[in-house]
Amino acid sequence: MTSSVAKILLKVGNDKTLSLFKTIVAAEQNTDSRALREKLKLTRKQSSASISGLVEAGLVKKKINTRQYFVTTLGVTLHLK
DSSP: OHHHHHHHHHHTOSHHHHHHHHHHHHOSSOEEHHHHHHHHTOOHHHHHHHHHHHHHHTSEEEOTTSSEEEEOHHHHHHHHO
16 A cells, blocks of 8 residues: 555645646546646646656556546545545
């Protein structure tokens, strides 16, 4: 359990990733990766690295065959705490 918590904290530990996570949580529907990049003024590489970290930590998931992301139950729980 501790390693899972540490993994999550490492993934959302920088400002860009945390801003990205909060933006996805605040969206009322699935969020397109291009729209996220433009809104947060991230490069493609920054966006990709941050989203990959969030997916790896289990906080967000990607809709199959799209560029759309949504928050998982774990992500909602973390955001509410």
